[in-house]
Amino acid sequence: MPKNCNFIEKLREVGLRPTKQRVKMCEVLFNREKTFHFTINDLVKIISEKMNEKISLATVYNTVHAFEKKGYLKEISIDSHKSYFDTNTSAHHHFFDEDTHQLIDIDKNDIDKINIKKNISGKKINSIEVLVRVASDNQNQK
Amino acid sequence: MPKNCNFIEKLREVGLRPTKQRVKMCEVLFNREKTFHFTINDLVKIISEKMNEKISLATVYNTVHAFEKKGYLKEISIDSHKSYFDTNTSAHHHFFDEDTHQLIDIDKNDIDKINIKKNISGKKINSIEVLVRVASDNQNQK
């Protein structure tokens, strides 16, 4: 049984048709040990260069958003100029390396639960996210 | 003494020439009781509509970035499609109202100090920011 069958089933489960492009993207995104953080551009590069597959940019956008809507991917706000996505869709926090522009998950055990003592009236909390910006220690860059 | 003198001095202090446009923007941004959160677009609207002043969009971008570089403004990452800025440049946290797209400062007393137990080796922490997304309580929107 090829590894793809797995993804075909998973896609079907959430109501996404298992098209060639979606299965291919699943392979890139979810055949991994660790969480994967990427921009749309990263993904297009990986598919076209590393996998030598032709895929339309629009399809990558469509598919990433379809995955996001179905809970396969999560968008992370770090940079106002690019969208970052994360294959770890659970609530968790991040380091952002300002030198390399890399996102790194913060281990659950390495941060205490955030407690907001006063909420805005009439509003409910949808999410609490911490972003820790880090940079090289031996340079004095902003 | 007109209130502008204040800003002319302040601009000079950080090495920014007190041009007409910069002083005007200071008035809009810093003549306030409370922290002000805005997008470039908000600012252009305020200047052109409320103040009935002609200012180039490029100048607003230039000037906001000049202010940011000199520590008068701080950029906040919430949305990948727009840049938000904050007149409160100290380290602090935010609510983001997903209904109205408004940013609201979290009072220092309403959140405990965030403690990161394990940092990335060779990196120093530049900032720790919490973003709490809230939305209307009586609707079941994402």
Next chain:
DNA sequence: ATATACATTATAATAATTCTAAACTATTGA
């Protein structure tokens, strides 16, 4: 098999931001 609804694609459109180069202005110092 085939109709149908959904996907993919190339390309155009849009939106936010940055660049460019010419005109303008604050500052410096003769």
Next chain:
DNA sequence: TCAATAGTTTAGAATTATTATAATGTATAT
């Protein structure tokens, strides 16, 4: 004071990320 110069503003073009469009292609249920 006033010209030189260094930095600023401006309109518009260019760039970049993203979304829309409409034609073609494909998965799925009957």
